[in-house]
Amino acid sequence: MLKSSNNISSNKAIGSNYGFLLRDFFSGLEINYFILMFIVLTILLITTPNYRDASYIIKAISRNVEYGLVACMMTIIIIGGMIDLSVAGVMTLCATITGLLYHNAGIPMLGAIVLGLMGGLMLGMINGALVAYLKIPAIIVTIGTLYLYRGISKIFIGDHSLGHFPDWFNRVDRIYLIKIGNVNIPVTIIGLLVVVIIIFFILKFTSIGRKIYAIGTNETAAKFSGINVKCLKFLLFSLSGLVAGAAGLLWMSRLLVVRHDMALGGELDIITIVVLGGTSILGGKGNVIGTLWGWLIVIFVRSGLSVAQIPIEQQLFVMGTLLLLALAIPNVISILKEKYLNIEIQKSLKKVIESKNKKY
Amino acid sequence: MKNRARLRANNKFIFKPEYVTIFIIIFILGLSAIYKPELFIEAVRRREFFQSIILGLPLIVTVAMGMMMVITTGCIDVSVGSIVGFTGMFVGFLFKFYDAPFWVGVLAAIVVGMMAGAFNGLFISYFRINFLVVTLATMNIWRGLAFVITDGVEIGASYMPEQMSFLILKGPIPRIGIPWLIWIALFFVIIMVFFMKYSHFGREVYAVGGNENAAKLRGINVKKVKFVVFALTGMFSGIAGLMYGARFGFFSPGDTGNGMELIVIASTVIGGVSISGGRGSIIGVVLGCLLLGTVQTLIPSVGFSSFYNTTIYGLIIIIALIIDTGIKIRKSRGVLAKKGVVGD
Numbered sequence: 098m099l100k101s102s103n104n105i106s107s108n109k110a111i112g113s114n115y116g117f118l119l120r121d122f123f124s125g126l127e128i129n130y131f132i133l134m135f136i137v138l139t140i141l142l143i144t145t146p147n148y149r150d151a152s153y154i155i156k157a158i159s160r161n162v163e164y165g166l167v168a169c170m171m172t173i174i175i176i177g178g179m180i181d182l183s184v185a186g187v188m189t190l191c192a193t194i195t196g197l198l199y200h201n202a203g204i205p206m207l208g209a210i211v212l213g214l215m216g217g218l219m220l221g222m223i224n225g226a227l228v229a230y231l232k233i234p235a236i237i238v239t240i241g242t243l244y245l246y247r248g249i250s251k252i253f254i255g256d257h258s259l260g261h262f263p264d265w266f267n268r269v270d271r272i273y274l275i276k277i278g279n280v281n282i283p284v285t286i287i288g289l290l291v292v293v294i295i296i297f298f299i300l301k302f303t304s305i306g307r308k309i310y311a312i313g314t315n316e317t318a319a320k321f322s323g324i325n326v327k328c329l330k331f332l333l334f335s336l337s338g339l340v341a342g343a344a345g346l347l348w349m350s351r352l353l354v355v356r357h358d359m360a361l362g363g364e365l366d367i368i369t370i371v372v373l374g375g376t377s378i379l380g381g382k383g384n385v386i387g388t389l390w391g392w393l394i395v396i397f398v399r400s401g402l403s404v405a406q407i408p409i410e411q412q413l414f415v416m417g418t419l420l421l422l423a424l425a426i427p428n429v430i431s432i433l434k435e436k437y438l439n440i441e442i443q444k445s446l447k448k449v450i451e452s453k454n455k456k457y
Numbered sequence: 458m459k460n461r462a463r464l465r466a467n468n469k470f471i472f473k474p475e476y477v478t479i480f481i482i483i484f485i486l487g488l489s490a491i492y493k494p495e496l497f498i499e500a501v502r503r504r505e506f507f508q509s510i511i512l513g514l515p516l517i518v519t520v521a522m523g524m525m526m527v528i529t530t531g532c533i534d535v536s537v538g539s540i541v542g543f544t545g546m547f548v549g550f551l552f553k554f555y556d557a558p559f560w561v562g563v564l565a566a567i568v569v570g571m572m573a574g575a576f577n578g579l580f581i582s583y584f585r586i587n588f589l590v591v592t593l594a595t596m597n598i599w600r601g602l603a604f605v606i607t608d609g610v611e612i613g614a615s616y617m618p619e620q621m622s623f624l625i626l627k628g629p630i631p632r633i634g635i636p637w638l639i640w641i642a643l644f645f646v647i648i649m650v651f652f653m654k655y656s657h658f659g660r661e662v663y664a665v666g667g668n669e670n671a672a673k674l675r676g677i678n679v680k681k682v683k684f685v686v687f688a689l690t691g692m693f694s695g696i697a698g699l700m701y702g703a704r705f706g707f708f709s710p711g712d713t714g715n716g717m718e719l720i721v722i723a724s725t726v727i728g729g730v731s732i733s734g735g736r737g738s739i740i741g742v743v744l745g746c747l748l749l750g751t752v753q754t755l756i757p758s759v760g761f762s763s764f765y766n767t768t769i770y771g772l773i774i775i776i777a778l779i780i781d782t783g784i785k786i787r788k789s790r791g792v793l794a795k796k797g798v799v800g801d
Contacts, residue, residue, distance in 0.1 A: 180589065233778045236533060236589050237722075237732045241774035244719050248768030255764055365593055378587040410609060410710070414601025420594040424586045432585065 127387040130375050134394045141401040148404055151280045157400040158393070159270045160351070162285040163188070163344040164363060165392045168370040169289075169296050170340040172388045174333055175371055176300070178313035178380025181337045182239040183224060185363035186246030188345030189355075191217040193250035195346060196259035196355040206263050214342050220246060221338015222331070229330035243364065251357040260354040269350040285347065296385045309333070313380030362413075369420045370395050378424070395419075477780075478728060478744040482751055489759045500758035510750045512625075515642035516541075516704060517720055517746045519697045521728075522649045523574075523690030524721045525742045529666045530686050531734030532581065532588040537694045537721060539599035540573045541714025544698035546603040549612035549708035559620040562699060570695015571688050573599060578687030582680040596718070603710040614706035624703035638700055645693070650739045662686060666734030716767075723770045724749045727777040731785070749773070 141148050148154070167184050174181050195213030198204045204212070220242070227238045273281035300306035311319040312326055320326050349355050374391030376383025398419060402412045490497045500506050520537050527534045544566050551557040551565055573595070580591045614622070624637045653659035664672040665682050673679050694714075701713050728745025730737030749770070756765055 227775070227778070231779065231782050233782055234732060237726070237778060238775070240533075240535070240719075240722065241771050241778065243771070244767050245771030245775065248765070248771055251764045252768055255762070362597075365597055368590065368593065372590065378590050408604070408609070410604035411601050413597040414605065417594040417597035417601065421580060421586075421591065421598070424590060424594075425580060425584050428584045428586055 127375050127384055127390065130373060130387055130390040130394070133373075134390045134397070137394055137397045137401075141397055141404075145401065145404050148401065151278070154400075155280055155282060155286070158396055159283045159286055161392065161396050161399075162270065162289050163348045163351075163360070164366055164370060164395075165289050165389075166292065166344045166347070167341050167363075168367045168374075168388050168392055169292055169385055170337045171367050171371050172374065172376050172383060172385050173296065173300065173309060174337055175368075175376050175378060176313045176380060176383045177309045177330070177333055178316060179228065179235040179330065179333070180239065180368070180378075181224065181235065181334065182364045182368075183220075183242040183246060184337065184341040184344075184367060185360040186243040186250075187217055187220045187338050187341035188348060188363065189357060189359045190220060190246040190250045190345075191342035192345040192349040192355045192359060193253050193259075193357070196262075196349065197253055199262065200259055206266050210266075210346060213346060214339060217342020217345070218335055218339045221335040221341070224338065225331035225334030228334060229327045235334075247357065254355065254357055256357075258354040258356045262349075262353065266350055267353050269347060293385055293389055300385060305329070310381055313382075315381075365416065365420070366395060369416060369423075372420060373423045476744075478741065478748050481727075482744075482748050485748075485752060485755065489755055493759050496759050500755075506754060506758065510747075510754045511639060512636075512704065513750045513753060514746055515638040516697050516700055517717075517724060517749065518642045518743060519645055519693050519700065520690075520717060520721045521724050521742050521746055522645050522739070523686075523693035524725045525649075525728075525730055525737060525739060526653075526662055526686045527690050528722075528725050528730045528732060529662050529734055529737050530683055531666045531669065532683065532687075533722065533732075534577065534592045534687065534690050535589070535718045535722075536573075536577060536592040536596040536599060537690065538714040538717035538719075539596045539603070540570055540691055540694035541698040541701060541717055542710065542712075543573060543599035543603045543606075544570045544695040545701050545708045545713040546606045546612070546710055548699050549616070549702060550606050552618065553607075553612050553616040557618075559618045562618070562621075566695040566699040567692055568695075570698065571692040574691015574694070575684065575688040577691065578684035581687060582683040600710075603713070607710065609710055611707055611709040612702075617702060617706075621703045622706075624700070638703060641696075641700070646739060646743055653739055658682070658685070663735055666731075666736075668735070719767070719770050719774075720749055723774045723777070726774055726781070729781075731781060732778065 167188070171181060171184065191213045194216045195209045198209040198212055199206055202209075224235075224239060224242055227233050227242075228235045270283045270285045272284045274284050274287060275282045300309065308319070308324050308329060311322070311324060312329065316326060345359070348359060352359075370391040371383075371388055372378060372391070373394050374383070374385075374387030374389070376387060395416070398415065399412065402415060403409075407415075520541065524534060524537060547569050548562045548566050551562060557565070577588075577591055577595055580586050580595075581588045624641075626636060628635045628637055629640060653662065661672070661677050661682050664675065664677055665679050669679055672682075697717075698714065702708050724745035725737075725742050726732060726745070727748060728737070728741035728743070730742060752769060752773075753766065756769065757763055
């Protein structure tokens with residue numbers, strides 16, 4: 098009797114019955130990451146005097162709006178239990194298509210933008226069709242399409258860069274709407290905040306949002322409860338393509354040029370942002386508000402390292418370590434907790450058995 | 458009944474994904490011959506054409522041996538390119554600043570590569586983090602460290618011991634003239650064929666990839682298997698890092714092994730290794746590498762710019778994936794048909 102109870106308690110599947118305790122412990126996950134962001138900012142402000150400038154911080158934030166936008170969409174996809182690594186490729190190819198249509202085909206900028214966004218939607222649909230209808234794992238599909246899309250834009254523009262876009266298109270991030278004190282806040286940041294709030298409400302209160310959580314938690318169960326999993330997956334990947342395309346256009350507007358190595362390695366940054374916001378990479382858990390904190394952490398670390406004059410290649414090391422630590426620390430805590438819980442369960446089972454033995 | 462058995466045996470030979478690769482290579486060669494006959498004939502006539510195909514192989518094949526194991530267990534390791542870069546830079550650093558002899562370099566490459574791979578394995582199997590995120594993070598960690606080691610300075614051939622140039626120039630049998638690098642890669646391939654087919658651990662790798670829960674219930678230590686597989690992949694990447702220095706005559710923090718993960722994943726997937734795990738063979742992977750090597754050499758010699766490389770690799774991965782799912786669907790249908798004709 099005792100032996101079998103040992104076996105049961107060491108089994109993970111039974112341990113997950115007590116998962117609600119862990120969930121209670123981690124329910125304030127976003128708040129944890131908010132505190133982490135606050136700590137990072139405080140350390141930066143104390144150690145580097147050059148960083149104590151509100152307008153510089155706002156500028157640093159406005160430089161990362163594109164990644165924030167894509168990260169919001171990525172949060173939804175990761176909550177749904179998938180991953181889209183091709184976003185950086187889609188960003189590049191959309192900007193390339195728009196630039197080429199404007200320069201070589203003579204289409205006016207507005208038309209080129211619309212066509213570029215349609216292109217982004219199409220690229221996302223290719224991903225979605227491969228993942229949802231052919232049932233190939235999203236990871237490998239999007240690794241393939243990442244290189245495919247970036248490669249196509251490499252073929253299109255080669256080593257050149259496309260520039261000279263109309264004035265109204267350039268420098269969207271220099272349009273200021275609100276002024277707080279001496280600091281002008283660009284329209285892009287406000288737009289991102291609006292997007293975050295909309296996605297927050299979609300995920301929390303609409304049926305589609307709850308369906309996404311259901312798919313991420315258990316796909317088979319979601320299918321049996323009547324959710325059209327394939328259609329929803331296809332929709333999510335197409336939307337991801339569209340959002341990545343819009344981010345690519347924002348990037349193009351901010352830097353005034355398109356190159357084939359635009360947003361190179363951006364997928365790592367975006368996944369770091371999402372994971373640092375407390376979204377579980379296995380799906381079913383997470384929140385877009387957390388992504389906002391993760392985004393700010395990444396920005397502060399990056400710009401802080403730049404202010405400290407650490408070269409961009411060596412910053413890769415810091416970003417990778419940050420991502421690993423952000424994942425490892427909660428996992429180690431939960432593994433330790435599980436072990437501790439198992440010991441507790443064993444103890445209580447022993448007590449029950451002993452009391453029964455006494456009775457007979 | 459007999460007919461059916463013979464048919465199935467025939468199917469087994471023709472539809473083994475490994476052998477399809479040979480036909481694809483011939484198809485691609487034929488296609489380029491039709492596209493630009495003059496350029497193609499001119500390229501094939503020259504001896505350098507086949508030489509550069511074969512000399513490009515050992516690096517990819519060595520890393521692909523590890524990647525094949527990783528994908529067979531159902532994971533993916535995208536950090537191999539960076540491990541190649543990091544170990545390459547580390548070995549070059551030893552050569553330049555400590556005048557290390559050749560064997561120290563070899564030892565360092567094996568040990569450092571293995572440590573880097575074990576680092577991945579530690580986080581994946583013991584800290585239960587998703588393999589993709591771990592390897593994506595370590596990809597950047599090792600690349601960043603490669604820049605840290607020498608502050609971004611390249612290490613040239615003049616600092617390397619002279620045995621490094623022997624690896625590319627000379628072979629064990631002088632008359633044939635096949636350089637050492639290829640013999641080393643061939644050695645790994647032969648060892649791995651027997652290792653995966655006949656060793657206890659090799660079968661465990663297949664079992665874990667086929668059905669992880671079943672393997673666990675069967676008493677296989679899944680965590681240990683994954684840890685060892687990632688460590689071995691790191692070791693192979695480390696050796697490839699040393700081979701990079703011999704092949705190209707320099708170590709550079711940015712270029713060494715850059716984008717290698719794509720080529721290796723592409724060659725593994727096209728070699729018939731199932732991306733969901735549990736299926737694949739070493740011979741298929743070698744043929745996949747051969748296909749990519751041929752494409753890599755063919756593209757510039759038929760008159761395309763090298764900008765097409767990335768696109769074609771991405772396209773190859775996706776086509777191979779579609780074929781892979783096609784085979785899977787075929788197989789599941791076959792199973793259903795078998796169930797239907799039990800009385801036969």
